[in-house]
Amino acid sequence: MEELNNVQSINTEEKKTLNFIEQKVEKDMAEGLNGGRVQTRFPPEPNGYLHIGHAKAIAIDFGIAEKFGGVCNLRMDDTNPQKEDTEYVKAIERDIKWLGFQWGKVCYASDYFQDLWDFAEWCILQGRAYVDEQTSEEIAAQKGTPTEPGTNSPYRDRPVEESLRLFREMNSGNVEPGRMILRAKIDMASPNMHFRDPIMYRVLNMEHWRTGNKWNAYPMYDFTHGQSDYLEGVTHSICTLEFVPHRELYDLFVSWMREWAADCGEKAESGSKLSTLNSQLSTYQGPRQFEFNKLNLNYTLMSKRNLLVLTKEGVVNGWDDPRMPTICGIRRRGYSPQAILNFIDKIGYTTFDALNDIKLLEAACREDLNTRAIRVSAVVDPVKLIIDNYPDGQVEEMQAVNNPELRDADGNTIMEGNTHTIHFSKELYIEREDFMEEGGKKFLRLGPGKEVRLKNAYIIACSNEQDENGNYKCIEKDSNGNITCIHATYDADTKSGMPGADRKIKGKTLHWVSCQHSIPCEVRNYACLWTCENPRDAIKQYEKENGVRGIDAMRPFLNPESLIINKNAFIEKFAATMPPLSYLQFQRIGYFNVDTTSTPEHLVFNKTVGLKG
RNA sequence: UGGGCUAUGGUGUAAUGGUAGCACAAGAGGUUUUGGUUCUCUUAGUCUUGGUUCGAACCCAGGUAGUCCAACCA
Numbered sequence: 001m002e003e004l005n006n007v008q009s010i011n012t013e014e015k016k017t018l019n020f021i022e023q024k025v026e027k028d029m030a031e032g033l034n035g036g037r038v039q040t041r042f043p044p045e046p047n048g049y050l051h052i053g054h055a056k057a058i059a060i061d062f063g064i065a066e067k068f069g070g071v072c073n074l075r076m077d078d079t080n081p082q083k084e085d086t087e088y089v090k091a092i093e094r095d096i097k098w099l100g101f102q103w104g105k106v107c108y109a110s111d112y113f114q115d116l117w118d119f120a121e122w123c124i125l126q127g128r129a130y131v132d133e134q135t136s137e138e139i140a141a142q143k144g145t146p147t148e149p150g151t152n153s154p155y156r157d158r159p160v161e162e163s164l165r166l167f168r169e170m171n172s173g174n175v176e177p178g179r180m181i182l183r184a185k186i187d188m189a190s191p192n193m194h195f196r197d198p199i200m201y202r203v204l205n206m207e208h209w210r211t212g213n214k215w216n217a218y219p220m221y222d223f224t225h226g227q228s229d230y231l232e233g234v235t236h237s238i239c240t241l242e243f244v245p246h247r248e249l250y251d252l253f254v255s256w257m258r259e260w261a262a263d264c265g266e267k268a269e270s271g272s273k274l275s276t277l278n279s280q281l282s283t284y285q286g287p288r289q290f291e292f293n294k295l296n297l298n299y300t301l302m303s304k305r306n307l308l309v310l311t312k313e314g315v316v317n318g319w320d321d322p323r324m325p326t327i328c329g330i331r332r333r334g335y336s337p338q339a340i341l342n343f344i345d346k347i348g349y350t351t352f353d354a355l356n357d358i359k360l361l362e363a364a365c366r367e368d369l370n371t372r373a374i375r376v377s378a379v380v381d382p383v384k385l386i387i388d389n390y391p392d393g394q395v396e397e398m399q400a401v402n403n404p405e406l407r408d409a410d411g412n413t414i415m416e417g418n419t420h421t422i423h424f425s426k427e428l429y430i431e432r433e434d435f436m437e438e439g440g441k442k443f444l445r446l447g448p449g450k451e452v453r454l455k456n457a458y459i460i461a462c463s464n465e466q467d468e469n470g471n472y473k474c475i476e477k478d479s480n481g482n483i484t485c486i487h488a489t490y491d492a493d494t495k496s497g498m499p500g501a502d503r504k505i506k507g508k509t510l511h512w513v514s515c516q517h518s519i520p521c522e523v524r525n526y527a528c529l530w531t532c533e534n535p536r537d538a539i540k541q542y543e544k545e546n547g548v549r550g551i552d553a554m555r556p557f558l559n560p561e562s563l564i565i566n567k568n569a570f571i572e573k574f575a576a577t578m579p580p581l582s583y584l585q586f587q588r589i590g591y592f593n594v595d596t597t598s599t600p601e602h603l604v605f606n607k608t609v610g611l612k613g
Numbered sequence: 614u615g616g617g618c619u620a621u622g623g624u625g626u627a628a629u630g631g632u633a634g635c636a637c638a639a640g641a642g643g644u645u646u647u648g649g650u651u652c653u654c655u656u657a658g659u660c661u662u663g664g665u666u667c668g669a670a671c672c673c674a675g676g677u678a679g680u681c682c683a684a685c686c687a
Contacts, residue, residue, distance in 0.1 A: 023629090045687055080686060136685055143683055147615040150683085181685055191616040193683050202685035221687045244618060245682050291618090298624090346636060348626050350619090353680055357624045360637050370650065405650070444648075453646055496646070509646045588647045611649050 019349040021290050025064055025236055034235045035283045038070030041234050042096070042103070043225070045077045046088040048304040049319045049326045050095045052340065052361075053295040059344045060292065061238055062101040071104035073232060078110050079224045081208040091319075095327040099337045109228050110210045115273060116219045116227055117171075120182060120200055122260045124163045129200060130156055131166040133180045142188070143196050149189035150196045156185060170203050170217040177203045182217075186252070194249045198222055226250040229287035230257050231273065237287045240294040241351060247289045254286045292349040297358050299528035300325050301535045306554070313551045315558065316529070320596075322606050323529050323562050333526065334593025334608030336583060339368035355534065362609045366591065369608065371405045373585040374578070377422065377455065377511045378571040378605070380523050380589060382429035384515065387460060389489045390426040395517070397421050398496060400456045400574075420574045423517035424457050429570050430512045435486055437475060444508045446486070448472040452507035455587065459494040459505060462486065511587045518570040521603035524595070525564045532557050569605075576600055585611075 018026060029036050042061040044050065050058075065072035074096065078084050096103070123129040132139065132155045144150030167182055169175055182201035190196055200223040205216045226249075229237045237250075258281060265278020301307065302325055310316045310324070319326050322333035330340065343364035347356050377400070399419040406414045430446070439447040446452050449464030462474040476485040493500030532538045535557050543553040575584060582594045590610035598604040 017627095019626095020629095043687090047687085077687065083686075139685085140683075145615080145683055148683095149615090178685065193616085196683080199685055204685085218685095220685075225687085241618070242681055243687095245616085248617095293619090346625075350626075352619055352626095354625060357637075360625065363637055366649090375647080404647085411651095455646060457646095459646095501646080508648065511647070585647085585649085588649075590649095611647075613648060 019060075019292075020351075021060065021236075021238060021292060021349060022064060022067065024290060025068055028235070029068060034285055037233075037235055037284075038065060038068040039233050039235045040065045040070065040072040040238060041075045041107075041229065041232065042072060043075045043077045043109075043228075043239075044092050045080070045084065046092060047080075047083040047085070048088060048308060049091055049328060051302055051304070051307065051325045051327065052297070052330060053302045053325075054095075055099060055327060055340055056292075056295045056344050056347075056349075057238070057240070058096055058099060058101060059341060060349060062096075062103070064236065064238070065104075070235070072101075073105050073107050073234075074103035075107040075109065075228065075232070077221070077225070077228075078108055078208070078210065079219055079221060081204060081206045081218065084209060086209050091328065095331075098327065098331060099340065107228075107232060108210060109224050110208060112224070112228050112231050113211060113215055113219070115231055116224060118274075119227065119257060119260050120219070120223070121164060121167065122264065123184065123200070123256065124167060124182075125160060127160060127185065128256065129163065129182055129184050130158055131163045131170070131180050132156075132183050132197075133166075136178060139181075143193070144188070146191075146193065152188050153183070153197065156197070167201070167217075170201065171215060173205055173213075173216045175203050175205075175216070177205055179203065184223075184253075192245060192248055194222065194245055198249060222246060222249055223253065226254045226287065226289070227257055230254050231277075233284065234287040237289045239289060239291055241291045241353065242294075243289065244291050247291070250289050258286060291351070293351060293353055295344075295347070296353070296355045296534075296536075297325065297361065298355055298533045299358055299530050299535070301530060301539075303536065306536075306539070309550050309554065310529075315551070315554075322524070322595075323526050331581070332593070332596055332606065334369075334581075334583065334591060334606055335365050336368050336372060338372075339365040342368060358528070363612075365609050366612060369583055369585065369591045371403075373583040373591055374402045375400070375404070375585045375587050376572055376575040377513050378521070378523070378569055378575065378586040378589065378592070379429040379431055379511070379513050379518075380566055380569040380586070381432045382568065382570055383432040383435065383483055384485045385428045385430045385435075385460075385512070386485060386487050387426050387428070387458075387490045388487050392426060394425065395514075396424045396457075396495075398424055398456050422456060422572055422574070423514045424454075425514045425516055427515040428454075428512045429515060429518065430486075430510055432483070434510050435483065437472065437483075444506065445510060446488070446507070448474055450507055451505050453494075453505060453509040455509050455511050456496045457512070458490040458492070458496075459501075459503065460488040460490045462488045511589075513570050513572050515570075518572055519576050519603060520567075521569050521571045521575075521605060523566045523569045523592070523605050523607065525566065525607045527559055527562050527564075529559055529562045530557050531559045571603065571605075576603055583608075 040061045042058055062072045132153050142151045181199050183197045184200055186195045188196045199220050201217045201219055203217050207213055261277035265274050268274035320328035320332045343361045400422045402418045404413045406418050408414050434445040436443050436447050448462050451461040453459050465473045474487045475483055478484050538557050539553045543549055578594050580594045580596045580598055584592045586592050591608040592605040593608050595604035595606050
């Protein structure tokens with residue numbers, strides 16, 4: 001009985017973690033829909049780089065397939081040859097792999113152009129589609145408004161044969177773009193605007209990067225997506241909330257396609273697509289669309305169109321600029337795939353249009369990097385510290401732990417293979433902010449009369465002796481009063497690892513590097529690109545109020561301090577051996593990543609995120 | 614002002630007619646050779662008005678607020 005209870009509680013526990021889409025999938029499987037099969041797809045348009053919003057879609061598309069033993073295909077939604085390019089395909093594939101997902105196969109909407117064409121001809125023959133020869137302005141005017149019904153096109157009831165002839169002509173290359181389109185005959189009075197005789201095909205007379213010159217007329221999204229899902233065998237077609245109004249049309253076209261399969265499948269050559277679809281009619285009910293809320297992050301602009309402006313105008317240095325919300329930008333910034341996935345898991349999938357706090361992403365990042373990052377010492381704003389009583393020219397080698405979070409079963413830090421050598425000498429650099437002449441009681445770092453520990457080294461102290469002018473003897477200053485050098489003495493009995501090192505002191509432990517044994521490096525500090533919480537809305541409003549567009553509407557909200565380059569930092573030698581994209585923690589400062597442009601001659605580090613507090 | 618969708622602490626999310634829980638953020642304290650980590654604890658919530666019900670965050674109706682839809686884009 002107890003066992004039974006345990007099993008039950010585990011089951012309910014698991015159920016609790018399912019989001020509303022996963023619950024629907026689970027229910028469909030339990031009911032044996034589509035033969036209990038699950039298939040999803042991730043369908044980017046290859047016209048730009050993937051961003052963290054896509055990561056949310058990727059996580060659920062691939063995640064559901066993984067969770068329910070199905071497959072997820074990567075499908076390039078390439079129905080618009082004027083915007084798409086092969087250059088993006090590779091980047092998309094690379095980013096998905098980096099996130100840790102694996103697709104069943106890579107498909108292209110353009111793979112289905114012939115099927116779509118045949119289906120469209122069938123629709124014409126059924127009297128469900130017609131060629132309209134009006135201008136786009138006329139068509140728009142007839143569409144009505146959300147509050148007023150539209151009116152029928154004069155071409156709506158033209159003979160089927162005429163539509164069929166003109167449709168074929170649309171693909172001949174002899175028809176000017178805009179001259180005619182193929183429309184579905186549905187309902188010009190529908191409250192759903194997408195039902196007012198939607199456009200199925202338009203003439204572009206343009207070469208497609210995959211199909212070349214074979215096609216001159218190309219299908220629209222609404223006449224492609226559900227059909228591609230159906231032709232591929234997708235069961236659950238997951239997309240974002242703005243496609244909710246499309247769902248009815250999606251379902252309609254899928255149902256037409258099933259009719260098409262039933263109608264023409266018998267006569268079709270056996271083994272052909274149509275014949276296969278016909279034979280599957282009873283076991284494959286067809287795809288259904290499910291929608292979730294897309295990712296909105298505060299202080300972040302997500303839309304591809306706007307990101308393109310930022311790169312073109314040189315506001316950022318390319319798509320992989322560490323300030324960009326692109327997957328490649330975030331990767332270069334130093335986020336781990338797991339950090340992104342954990343964040344996505346935390347914000348969840350709902351139908352509420354939420355604005356997520358970027359702090360949650362940063363928290364997820366710290367949480368993951370804490371277990372992953374190699375601890376090193378870097379001094380980003382150096383001031384010289386001389387240990388007066390340390391022998392000139394002496395150098396000591398000490399051991400520093402790479403990652404204290406690497407623990408054995410008892411919770412103790414594993415030391416074996418988890419340390420690296422550091423060098424201690426008479427002249428060191430410490431952070432300027434770690435010394436205060438008048439720090440007060442709460443300032444637990446260095447100052448006259450104060451004692452601190454140098455990480456992995458010795459306890460040191462500054463004397464509070466003053467000269468005849470009342471100046472502290474431990475501080476050297478330039479003519480402007482800036483501190484140029486600090487003097488301290490070390491307690492030789494307190495070397496890290498020795499018994500004397502256990503001495504408790506009031507001061508904190510400071511990081512440091514040896515002047516002679518550290519390497520100058522460049523550290524890039526990042527902040528949000530935007531000064532307002534919701535740049536998308538702010539830009540939109542500014543565009544409206546001032547009649548400007550693009551970059552001019554963005555400028556007022558750009559953070560001038562989103563990138564601050566510091567070329568005065570020093571880092572311990574060990575860090576110079578780290579390859580690009582290594583996860584590091586500069587102790588007491590934050591998480592940093594080796595930039596993709598970093599070389600041993602010119603070390604560059606990107607600040608991923610600061611330590612908490 | 615037509616239709617669709619949505620509303621739970623500061624933020625995000627759970628509770629699927631039966632004890633409003635979790636994470637982040639914020640605050641207090643302990644531990645600590647990172648003012649990190651970790652461990653305690655605290656603060657704070659069902660948009661509104663009705664209805665159905667023994668019982669409503671959940672179902673229904675109205676209101677309010679937000680959001681999406683009138684591209685030969687996806």
